[in-house]
Every structure is written in structure tokens, then in C-alpha cells.
Amino acid sequence: MLNAPRLRIIGRRLLHAVPVVVLSTFIVFGLLKLVPGDVAVTLAGDNASEQRIAEIRELYGLNQPFLVQYGSWLSKAVQGDLSNSLVSSEAVLTSIERCLPHTLLIVALALLTALVIGVPLGIAAAAKPGSWIDGIVMAVASLGVAVPNFWLGMLLVAFFSLQLNWLPATGAVSLMKDPAAALSHALLPALALASGGIAEVARQLRSSLVEILSSQQVRTLHAKGLAPSSILWRHGLKNVSVNLLTVISLLANRMLAATVVVEAVFAIPGMGGLIVNAAMNRDFPVVQGVVFTMVLIVVALNLLTDILYSVLDPRIST
Numbered sequence: 001m002l003n004a005p006r007l008r009i010i011g012r013r014l015l016h017a018v019p020v021v022v023l024s025t026f027i028v029f030g031l032l033k034l035v036p037g038d039v040a041v042t043l044a045g046d047n048a049s050e051q052r053i054a055e056i057r058e059l060y061g062l063n064q065p066f067l068v069q070y071g072s073w074l075s076k077a078v079q080g081d082l083s084n085s086l087v088s089s090e091a092v093l094t095s096i097e098r099c100l101p102h103t104l105l106i107v108a109l110a111l112l113t114a115l116v117i118g119v120p121l122g123i124a125a126a127a128k129p130g131s132w133i134d135g136i137v138m139a140v141a142s143l144g145v146a147v148p149n150f151w152l153g154m155l156l157v158a159f160f161s162l163q164l165n166w167l168p169a170t171g172a173v174s175l176m177k178d179p180a181a182a183l184s185h186a187l188l189p190a191l192a193l194a195s196g197g198i199a200e201v202a203r204q205l206r207s208s209l210v211e212i213l214s215s216q217q218v219r220t221l222h223a224k225g226l227a228p229s230s231i232l233w234r235h236g237l238k239n240v241s242v243n244l245l246t247v248i249s250l251l252a253n254r255m256l257a258a259t260v261v262v263e264a265v266f267a268i269p270g271m272g273g274l275i276v277n278a279a280m281n282r283d284f285p286v287v288q289g290v291v292f293t294m295v296l297i298v299v300a301l302n303l304l305t306d307i308l309y310s311v312l313d314p315r316i317s318t
Contacts, residue, residue, distance in 0.1 A: 013306050017299040021292075022074070028291045029070045032284045042282055043086055060086065073288065082289035087281050092289035095274060100293065102172045103270035105182065106262065107255045109190035110197060114251060117194075118201025119244075125202065126209030127232060137202055144199030149258055153192035153265040160188060170267035189266045193258055197251045204247045208240040241312045249305040253298055 040056040041048070057063040061072060076083065082092035125137035161169035168185050175182040212218060213236055221231050260272035267273075271290055278286035 009306055009310055010303065013303045017303070020299060021295050024295050025074065025077075025288065025292055026070060029073065029288060030066070032287060033066060035282065037282065039086065039282055039284065073285075077289075077292055082292065083285040085278075085283050085286050087278075087283045087286075092285050095286060096271070096289060096293050099270050099274045101175060102186075102268055103256070103259050103263070103272065105175055105186045106189045106193060106259060106268070106270065107252065109183075109186055110193035110255050111248065111252055113190055113194035114197030114201050115248070118198040119205060121198070121202040122205025122209065123232070123237075125206040126213065126236070127228075129206075129210050134206070137206065141199035141202045144195045145203075147195055149192050149195065150261050150265050152195050153189065153262055156188045156192055157266070172268045172270070185268075189262050189268060192265070193255055193262050196258075197255065200251060201244070201247055205240065205244060208243045209236050212236050212239045242309060245305060245308055245312065249301060252301050256294060256297065 038053075040053045040060070040062050043060075044053045044056050054063075061069055064072070073083065080093065082096070084091055085095065121137045121140070125134040128134060157169045160167045167188050169188075172185050173181040209232075213232070218231055218235060221235065222228070259270060260276060262268075263270045263272035264276065271294065275287055275290040277283075278290070
């Protein structure tokens with residue numbers, strides 16, 4: 001429920017998000033200008049005349065001062081106009097609307113997989129610290145952190161696609177057009193992306209739970225005769241929920257960044273592929289538009305996390 005304290009949190013976080021968005025897009029805009037080469041010459045071709053190159057600079061505003069170019073871009077961006085691609089002339093917003101659902105589906109499946117597998121593993125390890133179960137979980141978690149996403153992705157393709165022919169190896173299908181096909185295409189990339197997340201959730205949850213379960217408060221509950229399962233579920237998990245939420249928030253941000261590699265392995269037309277192709281072709285409006293969109297998504301995730309903090313622990317909202 002959005003009471004007054006939570007509304008104040010949302011207001012403060014939105015105000016804090018403005019300089020974050022401006023600064024991040026300004027830095028990326030500046031870095032793109034430092035890339036060697038002349039965009040106008042690239043677009044005009046190597047044999048183009050000076051007049052044609054000058055016309056292209058005038059057409060795309062490349063002859064304007066840096067701050068004027070950035071101010072013009074930002075002014076249009078906040079109104080929903082992310083300009084057009086220099087290569088295909090397609091509206092950048094249209095490209096993002098086509099690619100973003102594929103990336104979000106993979107990240108959502110990967111995050112769900114990390115929680116469904118990582119939480120039980122963390123609880124099992126924390127229930128009996130030092131036991132053989134704890135040792136196996138920690139060993140699996142260490143392996144999950146160490147294995148690179150792209151390498152695991154190639155293994156999954158070799159086994160589940162090429163050997164067993166259970167799931168498609170590459171490509172993507174729109175979730176709105178064919179949900180079953182979309183999920184089958186996204187499953188292997190999500191598993192490759194989730195491996196590190198499973199390990200992170202299991203390790204962090206195990207560490208937090210062991211600390212809580214060894215506290216004086218829990219020892220008192222044991223002395224009063226409360227069942228260990230009741231202590232674990234009603235007191236242990238409740239007290240570590242804020243820490244777990246922090247891990248989930250960090251994982252979501254990290255997975256968004258890691259999709260660049262995973263999408264390349266599975267040839268998925270998502271945001272990662274879009275920004276890589278745009279960077280290789282010096283298609284700066286597309287790069288800037290993708291970065292702008294990803295920053296907004298991260299800001300929205302952080303805002304949602306702050307709201308959930310206040311729900312799980314009302315003291316945070318004061």
C-alpha cells in the first residue's frame with residue numbers, strides 16, 4: 001500500500017534518478033564523440049565529396065557544438081523521440097520496442113530460475129552448517145560463480161539442442177505471437193544467465209541465515225521449545241528477507257548487463273545484439289537510445305526495490 005512515507009520515498013528516489021540519467025547519458029554521449037573516425041565520412045562513403053560530407057553533417061546536426069548536440073538529443077529523448085538510426089533510418093524507439101521484450105524475457109526467466117533453485121539450496125545449507133549438504137551446496141555455488149556464461153551456454157546448446165534436439169539453439173520468438181515457442185527459445189539462454197545467480201542467492205542466503213540462526217535471540221527460542229522448522233521459516237527467513245531483496249536487485253542489474261554475451265552466443269535479436277551492432281557501425285543514436293533505455297530500467301528496478309524495502313521493514317520508511 002502506498003502510504004505517505006512510501007510516497008515520500010518514491011518522490012525522493014525519482015528526484016535522485018534525474019541526475020543519474022543525465023550524467024550517465026552525458027558520459028556515454030561524450031565517449032561516443034571520442035571514438036576515432038568521422039561519422040559523416042562513414043555515412044557518405046570513402047569517395048564522397050567534401051560538399052556531400054558537409055551536407056550530412058548539416059543534416060544530422062554533427063556540425064553543432066557538443067553541448068548543443070547533447071541538449072537537443074536529451075530534449076527529444078524525454079519526449080519519447082530517440083532519433084533515427086544513421087544506418088537503417090529506422091526510428092530508434094521502434095528498434096528498442098522490437099528487441100527489448102526478448103532481453104526482458106531472458107532476464108525474468110533467469111532471475112526466476114536463480115530464486116527457485118538458489119533459495120532451497122541456501123536454506124538446506126544453512127539448516128545444517130558444516131554438514132555434507134552444506135559442503136556440496138557451497139561447492140556447487142563456487143562452481144556456478146566460476147563458470148563463464150558464454151561457456152555454459154555453448155555446453156547447453158551442444159547437449160540440449162544438438163545432441164538431444166529438445167530445445168532450439170538460436171533465435172527468438174515474440175511472447176505475444178507464440179508464448180510456448182518464445183519460452184522454448186528463451187530457456188537455454190536463461191539457464192546460462194542464471195548459473196551465477198543461483199550460486200549468488202545460495203551463498204548469500206546461507207551466510208545470512210547462519211548468522212541469524214546462531215544469534216542469542218534464536219537460542220532463546222530454542223530454549224523455549226520452539227520447533228527448529230518454525231524458527232527457520234518464521235524468524236530466520238523473515239529477518240533475511242531484506243538481504244535477499246538486495247541480492248535480487250543486484251542480480252537483476254547484473255543480468256541485464258550480461259545479456260550482451262548470452263545473446264551473442266544464442267543469436268538472439270535483443271538489446272545486447274542491437275547495441276553491439278550499432279557500436280560496430282558507429283550508429284551513435286542507437287547506442288545512445290539503448291543506454292538511455294537501460295538506465296531507465298535500472299532506475300525503475302532500484303525504485304521498486306526501495307519500495308519493497310519499506311514493505312518488508314517499515315523502519316526503513318521513517
